[in-house]
Amino acid sequence: MEFWRQAGLNYVQFSRICARVVRKSLKPEVRTTALKRDEAHIRVVQWKDGQPIKPGAV
Template sequence: MSAWRAAGLNYINYSNIAARLLRKALKPDLRAQASRRDDSHIRFTKWINGKPEKVAEKI
């Protein structure tokens, strides 16, 4: 089992945390450029029997 799964995270949450930490570690001139990529939105939709049930949450 991977460490992020053992910590109770899904892959999306794990990759968002890792990307945020990497951007904070960059030099100031590169950090400003990378911070523009920090804004992204993902929607999770629950599917049952091949049909979307509802839009669950927006991250």
């Protein structure tokens, strides 16, 4: 069994932790660029009758 499962993590959590450690271990010149990739952006779209609803239209 994989050690990350034994630790109670799923693969997504494990890979996020690994990516964060690698980004923090980079040289300062490239660390800033790599840390920008650590940010996540989420867009929520509401759906009605199989079609996305445009923002502002209710």
